[in-house]
Amino acid sequence: xxxxxxxxxxxxxxxxxxxxxxxxxxxxxxxxxxxxxxxxxxxxxxxxxxxxxxxxxxxxxxxxxxxxxxxxxxxxxxxxxxxxxxxxxxxxxxxxxxxxxxxxxxxxxxxxxxxxxxxxxxxxxxxxxxxxxxxxxxxxxxxxxxxxxxxxxxxxxxxxxxxxxxxxxxxxxxxxxxxxxxxxxxxxxx
Amino acid sequence: xxxxxxxxxxxxxxxxxxxxxxxxxxxxxxxxxxxxxxxxxxxxxxxxxxxxxxxxxxxxxxxxxxxxxxxxxxxxxxxxxxxxxxxxxxxxxxxxxxxxxxxxxxxxxxxxxxxxxxxxxxxxxxxxxxxxxxxxxxxxxxxxxxxxxxxxxxxxxxxxxxxxxxxxxxxxxxxxxxxxxxxxxxxxxxxxxxxxxxxxxxxxxxxxxxxxxxxxxxxxxxxxxxxxxxxxxxxxxxxxxxxxxxxxxxxxxxxxxxxxxxxxxxxxxxxxxxxxxxxxxxxxxxxxxxxxxxxxxxxxxxxxxxxxxxxxxxxxxxxxxxxxxxxxxxxxxxxxxxxxxxxxxxxxxxxxxxxxxxxxxxxxxxxxxxxxxxxxxxxxxxxxxxxxxxxxxxxxxxxxxxxxxxxxxxxxxxxxxxxxxx
Numbered sequence: 001x002x003x004x005x006x007x008x009x010x011x012x013x014x015x016x017x018x019x020x021x022x023x024x025x026x027x028x029x030x031x032x033x034x035x036x037x038x039x040x041x042x043x044x045x046x047x048x049x050x051x052x053x054x055x056x057x058x059x060x061x062x063x064x065x066x067x068x069x070x071x072x073x074x075x076x077x078x079x080x081x082x083x084x085x086x087x088x089x090x091x092x093x094x095x096x097x098x099x100x101x102x103x104x105x106x107x108x109x110x111x112x113x114x115x116x117x118x119x120x121x122x123x124x125x126x127x128x129x130x131x132x133x134x135x136x137x138x139x140x141x142x143x144x145x146x147x148x149x150x151x152x153x154x155x156x157x158x159x160x161x162x163x164x165x166x167x168x169x170x171x172x173x174x175x176x177x178x179x180x181x182x183x184x185x186x187x188x189x190x
Numbered sequence: 191x192x193x194x195x196x197x198x199x200x201x202x203x204x205x206x207x208x209x210x211x212x213x214x215x216x217x218x219x220x221x222x223x224x225x226x227x228x229x230x231x232x233x234x235x236x237x238x239x240x241x242x243x244x245x246x247x248x249x250x251x252x253x254x255x256x257x258x259x260x261x262x263x264x265x266x267x268x269x270x271x272x273x274x275x276x277x278x279x280x281x282x283x284x285x286x287x288x289x290x291x292x293x294x295x296x297x298x299x300x301x302x303x304x305x306x307x308x309x310x311x312x313x314x315x316x317x318x319x320x321x322x323x324x325x326x327x328x329x330x331x332x333x334x335x336x337x338x339x340x341x342x343x344x345x346x347x348x349x350x351x352x353x354x355x356x357x358x359x360x361x362x363x364x365x366x367x368x369x370x371x372x373x374x375x376x377x378x379x380x381x382x383x384x385x386x387x388x389x390x391x392x393x394x395x396x397x398x399x400x401x402x403x404x405x406x407x408x409x410x411x412x413x414x415x416x417x418x419x420x421x422x423x424x425x426x427x428x429x430x431x432x433x434x435x436x437x438x439x440x441x442x443x444x445x446x447x448x449x450x451x452x453x454x455x456x457x458x459x460x461x462x463x464x465x466x467x468x469x470x471x472x473x474x475x476x477x478x479x480x481x482x483x484x485x486x487x488x489x490x491x492x493x494x495x496x497x498x499x500x501x502x503x504x505x506x507x508x509x510x511x512x513x514x515x516x517x518x519x520x521x522x523x524x525x526x527x528x529x530x531x532x533x534x535x536x537x538x539x540x541x542x543x544x545x546x547x548x549x550x551x552x553x554x555x556x557x558x559x560x561x562x563x564x565x566x567x568x569x570x571x572x573x574x575x576x577x578x579x580x581x582x583x584x585x586x587x588x589x590x591x592x593x594x595x596x597x598x599x600x601x602x603x604x605x606x607x608x609x610x611x612x
Contacts (some may be wrong), residue, residue: 041215055202062197063330063341069292069313072505073360074436074445077537077563078573085568107573108208149343170568176575 116180139175196342242275285325353497424482430534431474439564446535449560475509476501
């Protein structure tokens, strides 16, 4: 116990004893006047509010148990990419994550053009540069081609709220899925 | 255990008491002062609140300790208060093994317990392959006011062992999987066999049947005919158990490792039945190696291994893993003519490189790949594309790949075999 606390304790004990004494009728030169009572009440209210304030800063300290009924959760394949998309929206991690997302999609698009579209590697790179690998201008632009998205489509995208990175990544993935199938332009060669 | 720890549940009541008293004085309202006095009593109680000595006996019973996969096992948890004081607020959460899911009823109990009284909680778990040990039961005791709390873990040893029979599905077209190489293969090692290899000088102990009598008649020397030795193919089932392989399409579904081990155990039995010598290896942080062999003992050993070896556990391993060291070690162990069946979900590029490297070292590799991908998220759709590209890459480099989706393994094998024979 520190010296200050001991002092406060002493003052408290003396005040309490004096209070009981006053109530019992012993005159200590203090009268229970309105001003005196008001002073005590104000002190009490101040201290009380301080305690209440302290409560707001402390959280309940209680045992939290896990969920033993559930099986152990393992990630679903591709959750790392979803995490990247989330951190691409974050302030500090934005650029690095964005780059990872675009790089990964570009590598997969190239691999898909070679493996599913039957293109030569150089041809695939050229297609990605020109955007000719897909008929979706959003996807083509996302992977670095200088294709202009028509103004009307752009306005529509903006209004529908589907212009976020996630939406564009999704459209790109859909475009990669179409590679080598009948409805993609890259599949016409097969 | 006496005092436990403070829950901070009543912190701030002292402030309210003071404020109530102050307002009571200001407004000359006796009832407020009385309420403050009540608060002081509660504060005094909270100050001295304590938890009695907790002495509990916890017993756990399983309706079946060695069930078959997918069986429902009823677990009965019996808690007896062996202390001398009543426990007013007792909460118990059982440590269900992480690989088991509770099918019915919560694995917990909240009750007050008099000395000597017993409370029971019952729940049902669904059995999956493996040896599952229950973890410690968490016991939380609070005093009636909730001001103090104590938490401790009581361990009661219970183990559920689920060892599926290694019965090969009758219509499993595994011959197609290995027919190109399986059965009896001739080697360049001289010994007993059918095909003539060479003649060498007679050594003491050579069987009389193999002495070349014509030469004996011609020259008077004893010589022994040597044939090319025949040997059954040895197949090693390698299961990808790396942390990366522990993926599943959703929380309820089997993980890719569980499906890989299922595929391996089915293939093991089928190959053993067709006379090959079969071995098992895990490619992951936990080491596991069962050298190729055959026979009933070997089958029993493998069955136990698939069920209880920590490498094949459905929970992700946490040890450090050095894949290139593991590939080298695996290569050293594989006989030069051993074939490999590699069970991997192929959700990353390393699985592909393992298969290609083993193929490059001269082992005939077949990849059985359970498909854990889904289309629920953007990343999942990308993962599906990536996996598809990996399968194509493997097929292009001459590795046989069986893409095993939701259908039974036999169907996937039949489809793959049809593709190969075309």
